Amino acid sequence: MLSRRSFFKTAGLGAAVAATASFPTEFFSWAEPQRATQPGGPILLNSNENAYGPFPSVLALKNPFQDANRYPDRVYDALIERIADLHKVKADHVTLGCGSTEILKLAASAFTGPGRKLVMASPTFEAIGFYAQATKAEVVKIPLASSYAHQLTQMAQAVGKDGGLIYICNPNNPTASLTPRRSLENFIRELPSNTYVLMDEAYHDFVPVSADYISFLQTPVNDDRVIVARTFSKIYGMAGLRLGYAVTSAQNTKTLAAHKLEDSTNILALRAGMTSLDHDDEHKAAVQRNGFDRDEFMHQGASRKLQVIPSWTNFVMFNTQRPIRTVIDHFKKSNIRIGRPFPPMDTFARISLGKPDEMKAFWQAWDRL
Ligand SMILES: Cc1ncc(COP(=O)(O)O)c(C=O)c1O
Structure with missing residues (x-):
């Protein structure tokens, strides 16, 4: 059986989107080496994942496989x-x-x-x-x-x-x-x-x-x-x-x-x-960073007069005023995956918040639409 995510995954690879962030990079620096996508792979704004990866303390775990031979x-x-x-x-x-x-x-x-x-x-x-x-x-x-x-x-x-x-x-x-x-x-x-x-x-x-x-x-x-x-x-x-x-x-x-x-x-x-x-400080930083990314999305959406539903999450939904299939296909051509259709909201797009450079690519693609 295909997993829920594979089922909705859209095929096709293309060029990486090169974009420079205009955000305070030190805020994101601890997670920068982690990219959710492979170089040249699609920008994934489709599954409400955390684009920044696990906490630094998790990535720094020494020998996490040490007792993988034992039942947990x-x-x-x-x-x-x-x-x-x-x-x-x-x-x-x-x-x-x-x-x-x-x-x-x-x-x-x-x-x-x-x-x-x-x-x-x-x-x-x-x-x-x-x-x-x-x-x-x-x-x-x-x-x-x-x-x-x-x-x-x-x-x-x-x-x-x-x-x-x-x-x-x-x-x-x-x-x-x-x-x-x-x-x-x-x-x-x-x-x-x-x-x-x-x-x-x-x-x-x-x-x-x-x-x-x-x-x-x-x-x-x-x-x-x-x-x-x-x-x-x-x-x-x-x-x-x-x-x-x-x-x-x-x-x-x-x-x-x-x-x-x-x-x-x-x-x-x-x-x-x-x-x-065990790492409240990293949790706090992740919450702040998401708030920052979400505010920036709202700011970009407002400057384009988009009808964005107020978001309490790490993703955002807005009315594209177009059939959502055409919007999804448009982004796919730019190597960006966005959320699938959610009937009956057939003109709404669900966008999972990505890193600043990924969101910059998103807005550039949106403006081409
Ligand atoms: C509301 C909600 N519940 C549960 C899940 C499943 O999450 P997981 O199985 O990764 O914990 C998701 C995943 O996107 C979700 O959006």
């Missing part, structure tokens, strides 16, 4: 403890996954099935819909509101008497938008006991301080129906290593474990995850 139990347990400490929960509330995609799959397997629906937004991150379909669950998609927030009342109503799972992606992929915390709390309070909520906080770290956003790990609602998913793929730049986790009640953790592949997280990813969590 010891590092696995240590990372569970570390994450439990971080979120002030007991270790039996934490599940590690091969990326947060595994968490999504586990939740679909555990909490949906014949007669137990999965309710999700449209458009949103789609993977869980496919996993729920595989359990023979009915998948119900509720369009986002005009503010691009989840329509929570409609989502709650759609579950029906047999319950199931509601998937909330906050901030949402692909729209980069928020669903306000207060409305989420009211919604959870009203849900029937047979309905679970998967709160996908993949982009949590990129959200600036806002009255509308508090993570459900930072301030939990003390409700056993809530499962929170996080990933090391975004702020920590570890998408290729595959590491994510869930925090939920001890009972749900047990339920998820029954569906889990033993040792689905490898020792390199575990060690890199542990090291990342």
Whole structure:
């Protein structure tokens, strides 16, 4: 089976785009030697990856393969403890996954099935819909509101008497938008006991301080129906290593474990995850750098009078006012990959923030369009 990313990957290689950054380079210097793309390969603004790579402390790990001949139990347990400490929960509330995609799959397997629906937004991150379909669950998609927030009342109503799972992606992929915390709390309070909520906080770290956003790990609602998913793929730049986790009640953790592949997280990813969590300074720098890149995108978009959806993430969506396929093809000719179409937003482009020189190439290509 093709992976989600390969499936949507567009073929073709061309010349590298030479562009010089007009940004304060010292701000980015620690990550400059790391390029996400091969020389001459495409500029990848299509998968919401972190263009700068893993934290410097991870890249500096001495001999990370030292015990790759051993099963990862010891590092696995240590990372569970570390994450439990971080979120002030007991270790039996934490599940590690091969990326947060595994968490999504586990939740679909555990909490949906014949007669137990999965309710999700449209458009949103789609993977869980496919996993729920595989359990023979009915998948119900509720369009986002005009503010691009989840329509929570409609989502709650759609579950029906047999319950199931509601998937909330906050901030949402692909729209980069928020669903306000207060409305989420009211919604959870009203849900029937047979309905679970998967709160996908993949982009949590990129959200600036806002009255509308508090993570459900930072301030939990003390409700056993809530499962929170996080990933090391975004702020920590570890998408290729595959590491994510869930925090939920001890009972749900047990339920998820029954569906889990033993040792689905490898020792390199575990060690890199542990090291990342030990470096708050690098986390802070990565958050700042993303804020800088996002502000610059907004500035460039505004100077071209583009309708950009306010972004709370490391990617941005805007209305190109053209059929998105033609926009994607145009960028492909410039050796730049942008996000795929997200129906029904058929004129919107999703752009993952790249490094300054990559974004400069992006804007040059946009101006040619
Ligand atoms: C909202 C959301 N959740 C989960 C994932 C999966 O991330 P991973 O499996 O790399 O942790 C992604 C990836 O793009 C995403 O956008």
